[in-house]
Amino acid sequence: MMGGGDMMGRAMKGRSTMGVDAMGPPIMFRMMFALMDSDGDGAISSAEFQAAHDRIFKAMDSNKDGKLTPEEMQAFLQTRR
Numbered sequence: 001m002m003g004g005g006d007m008m009g010r011a012m013k014g015r016s017t018m019g020v021d022a023m024g025p026p027i028m029f030r031m032m033f034a035l036m037d038s039d040g041d042g043a044i045s046s047a048e049f050q051a052a053h054d055r056i057f058k059a060m061d062s063n064k065d066g067k068l069t070p071e072e073m074q075a076f077l078q079t080r081r
Contacts, residue, residue: 035052036052038051059076060072060073060076062075062076
């Protein structure tokens with residue numbers, strides 16, 4: 001084969017030449033982006049990013065002591081499966 005590539009080009013496989021899915025970002029990515037973009041401007045500011053992570057921290061901190069233990073993190077992740 002010429003150029004060492006396969007007969008079916010990247011674009012024919014649903015991928016662009018940059019490795020991005022031709023159908024766009026996966027649904028989970030789009031959902032997470034929409035949740036973090038609180039003002040709906042199509043971009044996530046540093047403040048929006050930090051606020052999202054603060055919400056996650058508070059949800060993980062089950063005893064509300066302002067600290068996360070490995071057990072709290074594990075319990076949180078197990079409930080989200």
